[in-house]
Amino acid sequence: MKTLDQIEKELMQTVAGIHEPPAGAYNFRVNGKSVDRQSSKNINVEPQENGLIITVKADTQDEVVHIPVIISKTGHKEVVINDFYIGDNADVTIVAGCGIYNCGPENSVHDGIHTFHVGKNAKVRYIEKHYGAGPGAGKTLNPVSKFYLEKGAYAEAELEQIRGVDSTNRITEAELKDGAKILIREKMLTQGRQHAKSHIETILNGKNSVADIVSRSVATDESRQEFTLHIEGNNLCRGHSECDAILQDNGAVLATPSLDAKHVDAQLIHEAAIGKIASEQLDKLMSLGLTQIQAESQIINGFLK
Amino acid sequence: MLQVKNLSFSVGPARKRSTILNNLNLNIKPGEFVVITGPNGSGKSTLAKLTMGLEKATSGQIIFNNQDITDKNITERAKLGIAFAFQQPPHFKGVTVKDLLQISATGHETFLEDSETDYKKLIETVGLDESYLEREVNNTLSGGELKRIEIASAIARNAQLTIFDEPEAGIDIWSFEKLVQVFKKFRDKAPERALVIISHQQRLIKQADRIIVLENGQIASEGHPDDVLPQLQEAGS
Ligand SMILES: Nc1ncnc2c1ncn2[C@@H]1O[C@H](COP(=O)(O)OP(=O)(O)O)[C@@H](O)[C@H]1O
Ligand SMILES: [Mg+2]
Numbered sequence: 001m002k003t004l005d006q007i008e009k010e011l012m013q014t015v016a017g018i019h020e021p022p023a024g025a026y027n028f029r030v031n032g033k034s035v036d037r038q039s040s041k042n043i044n045v046e047p048q049e050n051g052l053i054i055t056v057k058a059d060t061q062d063e064v065v066h067i068p069v070i071i072s073k074t075g076h077k078e079v080v081i082n083d084f085y086i087g088d089n090a091d092v093t094i095v096a097g098c099g100i101y102n103c104g105p106e107n108s109v110h111d112g113i114h115t116f117h118v119g120k121n122a123k124v125r126y127i128e129k130h131y132g133a134g135p136g137a138g139k140t141l142n143p144v145s146k147f148y149l150e151k152g153a154y155a156e157a158e159l160e161q162i163r164g165v166d167s168t169n170r171i172t173e174a175e176l177k178d179g180a181k182i183l184i185r186e187k188m189l190t191q192g193r194q195h196a197k198s199h200i201e202t203i204l205n206g207k208n209s210v211a212d213i214v215s216r217s218v219a220t221d222e223s224r225q226e227f228t229l230h231i232e233g234n235n236l237c238r239g240h241s242e243c244d245a246i247l248q249d250n251g252a253v254l255a256t257p258s259l260d261a262k263h264v265d266a267q268l269i270h271e272a273a274i275g276k277i278a279s280e281q282l283d284k285l286m287s288l289g290l291t292q293i294q295a296e297s298q299i300i301n302g303f304l305k
Numbered sequence: 306m307l308q309v310k311n312l313s314f315s316v317g318p319a320r321k322r323s324t325i326l327n328n329l330n331l332n333i334k335p336g337e338f339v340v341i342t343g344p345n346g347s348g349k350s351t352l353a354k355l356t357m358g359l360e361k362a363t364s365g366q367i368i369f370n371n372q373d374i375t376d377k378n379i380t381e382r383a384k385l386g387i388a389f390a391f392q393q394p395p396h397f398k399g400v401t402v403k404d405l406l407q408i409s410a411t412g413h414e415t416f417l418e419d420s421e422t423d424y425k426k427l428i429e430t431v432g433l434d435e436s437y438l439e440r441e442v443n444n445t446l447s448g449g450e451l452k453r454i455e456i457a458s459a460i461a462r463n464a465q466l467t468i469f470d471e472p473e474a475g476i477d478i479w480s481f482e483k484l485v486q487v488f489k490k491f492r493d494k495a496p497e498r499a500l501v502i503i504s505h506q507q508r509l510i511k512q513a514d515r516i517i518v519l520e521n522g523q524i525a526s527e528g529h530p531d532d533v534l535p536q537l538q539e540a541g542s
Contacts, residue, residue: 216398244398280395283359286379287389288409288458298408302399 011099058087074104132164190223219251233266312365388464
């Protein structure tokens with residue numbers, strides 16, 4: 001990664017947890033260009049217009065693909081389209097993520113559209129971290145993730161936006177066939193005047209399909225968050241969504257859950273809880289010797305862990 | 306060690322003011338093991354919360370080691386050497402039992418020398434196995450498990466004055482027998498340490514140096530278990 005400067009390397013570490021080219025398949029995208037790319041025996045990474053096509057061979061086991069995106073040029077705006085084809089019975093981890101460093105006057109924007117075709121009985125773990133830094137203008141991230149799960153497929157998505165992203169509008173969609181299961185874990189923290197919107201929509205078409213969605217967020221300062229969590233059940237299926245938010249300062253959260261049960265054997269549950277940190281929690285940690293500030297950060301760090 | 310002087314606590318608007326604690330006076334000496342008992346709603350937890358700083362007194366004073374702590378906050382009181390195990394411990398999403406014990410044991414001299422093994426020892430002391438250290442302190446724990454963890458977190462403070470609020474709740478009698486031994490050992494480890502346990506348990510009351518019976522926010526009787534217990538049993542039957 002000789003072509004990366006210090007700031008870019010740090011962003012890479014934050015969003016993808018790597019500081020040098022990893023073993024296995026990867027693509028590094030920096031300011032709109034693929035600066036380094038490698039396929040592996042089982043995972044093919046090839047360019048397409050505005051993005052990548054990533055194909056994982058059937059039966060591939062325990063491989064990881066890294067596809068981090070870095071923007072360090074002020075005013076850079078991009079739309080990236082990545083398509084993933086995960087072969088039957090494969091078991092892979094995809095580490096995505098985008099870091100924006102903006103020290104200039106213009107907004108930097110990354111719109112990422114990821115589509116996952118997960119084959120029969122295949123397993124995919126998708127990890128996406130979004131992060132913004134730098135004293136400059138806006139950092140905007142608008143990710144779209146679509147999951148199509150074949151029979152018996154399993155997908156786990158960890159979607160994390162921790163600090164520094166001024167504006168986000170994230171859309172996550174999933175369609176599940178028989179016996180497929182998806183787990184979505186979203187974590188978000190907004191500060192200052194940031195605004196975040198997240199729409200998660202799961203359609204349970206298959207018999208015995210399962211969706212489990214947990215969104216945890218913290219809204220601080222003057223920031224505002226909006227969540228719409230939707231589950232549709234069209235068969236014998238189970239869906240659970242949970243939206244948990246902590247408010248600090250003048251933070252605001254709007255959570256709009258909806259459940260659409262269209263089959264008599266669909267079992268759908270939604271839980272939502274929004275509020276400031278419970279005073280008993282603060283009392284307890286302070287009685288163990290923490291100051292109020294330390295107690296608050298302990299509770300928030302745990303909550304978003 | 307602890308002196309409570311003319312302590313009162315009232316709630317509600319002026320017209321409908323209700324007095325929870327009424328001009329209470331109390332003195333706890335170093336090394337003393339005191340059990341506070343009395344009917345539900347008599348003000349036992351309120352007294353404990355006022356001592357830890359979770360509630361602010363309406364009037365009166367709290368003195369700890371000759372220092373007036375009435376206006377000190379919870380953290381300051383914790384650092385001066387007061388620990389408190391809640392009657393109803395709160396849940397924490399994402400905070401593990403080990404995190405909680407680590408926070409408890411941090412920043413002061415404790416018996417936790419080598420952390421790995423000693424957290425294990427500590428959790429075993431309250432009758433839970435090592436696997437609980439990695440569990441989150443959330444609503445997947447039963448009431449009894451949560452209470453045991455709460456007791457462990459107070460013990461880990463290794464404080465001069467430790468108050469346990471109804472530690473028996475949710476814990477079966479047989480296990481509680483063992484906990485009584487844990488409390489005694491904890492006190493014996495530091496002879497100057499004062500132990501205040503709010504409890505209805507005969508087993509525990511019998512072990513105390515002194516019993517204080519609260520009724521309607523006042524001390525109804527007080528003394529050695531041999532003297533006070535017969536009166537209590539009479540009143541109860
Ligand atoms: N902050 C408060 N606001 C209103 N009522 C309270 C408050 N704190 C305690 N009380 C009332 O004071 C009484 C004593 O409570 P507590 O000290 O918890 O009793 P105990 O622990 O002896 O059962 C109860 O009737 C309780 O409802
Ligand atoms: Mg009580």
